[in-house]
Amino acid sequence: MDIRYWNKDVETADVQKIRHLQLQRLKSIIASALKTPFYSRRLPSVGINSPDDIKTLDDLRRIPFTMKDDLRQNYPKGLLSVDTSEVVRIHTSSGTTGIPTVIYLSAKDLDAATDIMARSITATGAGRTDILQNMMSYGLFTGGLCMHYGAERVGLMVIPAAGGNTKRQVSLMNDFRTTVLHITPSYLLHIHSKLAEYGVKVGDLALKKAFIGAEPHSEGTRRKIEELFKIDAYNSYGLSEMNGPGVAFECVYKNDLHLWEDAYIVEIINPKTGQLVPDGQEGEVVLTNLIRHAMPLMRYRTRDLAFLHIEPCKCGRTHRRLSRILGRSDDMLIINGVNMFPSQIEEVVMKIPEVGNNYQICVEKDGALDRLIVKVELYSKMFLGEAKQIDNLKSKIGEELKASITIKPAIELHEPGSLPAFEGKAVRVVDTRPKL
Numbered sequence: 001m002d003i004r005y006w007n008k009d010v011e012t013a014d015v016q017k018i019r020h021l022q023l024q025r026l027k028s029i030i031a032s033a034l035k036t037p038f039y040s041r042r043l044p045s046v047g048i049n050s051p052d053d054i055k056t057l058d059d060l061r062r063i064p065f066t067m068k069d070d071l072r073q074n075y076p077k078g079l080l081s082v083d084t085s086e087v088v089r090i091h092t093s094s095g096t097t098g099i100p101t102v103i104y105l106s107a108k109d110l111d112a113a114t115d116i117m118a119r120s121i122t123a124t125g126a127g128r129t130d131i132l133q134n135m136m137s138y139g140l141f142t143g144g145l146c147m148h149y150g151a152e153r154v155g156l157m158v159i160p161a162a163g164g165n166t167k168r169q170v171s172l173m174n175d176f177r178t179t180v181l182h183i184t185p186s187y188l189l190h191i192h193s194k195l196a197e198y199g200v201k202v203g204d205l206a207l208k209k210a211f212i213g214a215e216p217h218s219e220g221t222r223r224k225i226e227e228l229f230k231i232d233a234y235n236s237y238g239l240s241e242m243n244g245p246g247v248a249f250e251c252v253y254k255n256d257l258h259l260w261e262d263a264y265i266v267e268i269i270n271p272k273t274g275q276l277v278p279d280g281q282e283g284e285v286v287l288t289n290l291i292r293h294a295m296p297l298m299r300y301r302t303r304d305l306a307f308l309h310i311e312p313c314k315c316g317r318t319h320r321r322l323s324r325i326l327g328r329s330d331d332m333l334i335i336n337g338v339n340m341f342p343s344q345i346e347e348v349v350m351k352i353p354e355v356g357n358n359y360q361i362c363v364e365k366d367g368a369l370d371r372l373i374v375k376v377e378l379y380s381k382m383f384l385g386e387a388k389q390i391d392n393l394k395s396k397i398g399e400e401l402k403a404s405i406t407i408k409p410a411i412e413l414h415e416p417g418s419l420p421a422f423e424g425k426a427v428r429v430v431d432t433r434p435k436l
């Protein structure tokens with residue numbers, strides 16, 4: 001295994017040392033937070049008037065959670081701790097309700113975020129000789145620029161391709177011998193389904209790795225990507241509120257994602273009660289950013305559901321590992337009273353060998369009841385099969401889904417390329433039920 005470190009002292013520091021560093025940095029963040037309109041009201045209301053009121057890391061839990069709505073209600077400057085002359089960059093995320101959320105970075109904040117990104121890239125074994133094609137969108141979204149700066153810092157050659165224009169993407173990969181992709185998993189699968197049309201074979205390309213992220217995906221999807229492209233696919237996790245893609249990243253062992261604990265304090269809570277859950281148990285990820293002072297953010301509820309591994313990783317890093325995102329607490333589907341996550345459906349369908357590179361989940365009203373329809377694309381050769389074979393496959397997919405989600409959905413099989421494709425974040429669920 002090619003184990004490389006960007007900052008070995010910090011990445012392999014013992015737990016005591018990491019906790020000590022977290023406490024020092026938390027106090028410093030509190031000092032910045034008290035300069036913002038938002039936290040200067042909120043922190044004194046729980047008896048925190050200065051950094052000295054934080055004695056141990058447990059004191060963090062005196063601070064109420066910060067919700068996405070807090071960011072919206074305090075848009076645009078309620079969480080800004082410095083004069084805008086100190087800010088060198090902003091990012092926003094649009095969200096579906098219309099009011100965006102914004103983050104502000106000072107030069108020092110940006111430097112720290114870039115360093116964490118560089119650490120993440122290095123953990124996968126990528127380095128100076130690699131050529132990164134960055135296919136996340138550049139601009140207000142954090143995914144493109146933050147990866148770009150991190151990769152340049154490590155010394156990779158960066159192709160700032162951004163999203164879209166699949167044919168040009170494939171030409172760039174071919175012409176510049178791209179070795180690493182940064183891309184959403186759904187778009188990477190879409191690209192595979194277009195290669196034949198462009199007369200390109202996987203073997204013609206020089207790909208070795210992909211950093212996949214920006215949308216939750218299953219282990220089945222990762223395996224499919226690895227097999228189709230003959231590459232290693234590394235899961236990455238981040239969110240714009242926490243500076244983007246480098247919050248947690250897989251190392252060469254690909255056994256879930258090291259969450260960089262010197263930069264972020266992670267808590268896993270029960271989303272209903274807000275209480276911490278025991279180690280190893282699934283819950284909502286709550287993050288405190290320790291490296292951004294222009295816009296402090298503490299105990300931010302991400303809505304992402306995951307768990308923490310407590311056992312050490314073979315790479316020698318001591319930072320705990322976050323599981324892949326198992327779902328979002330706000331995208332749970334309730335179908336005729338049964339709770340499920342779209343990720344459970346993906347996990348099943350992407351493991352079925354006949355299923356191609358795309359799928360869609362539809363929910364509609366059928367009289368008083370809900371109707372769940374899972375539409376999957378097949379590899380083209382399947383359509384040459386007999387009707388009976390098709391029926392058998394439908395019933396196989398239906399039974400395997402029932403074993404996972406307890407209800408049997410209607411299954412529709414589609415030709416390759418016939419379901420909506422996405423060049424960025426995929427929208428997999430189409431729920432046409434009237435909203436209550």
Ligand SMILES: [Zn+2]
Pocket residue numbers: 251252253258313314315316317
């Ligand atoms: Zn590791």
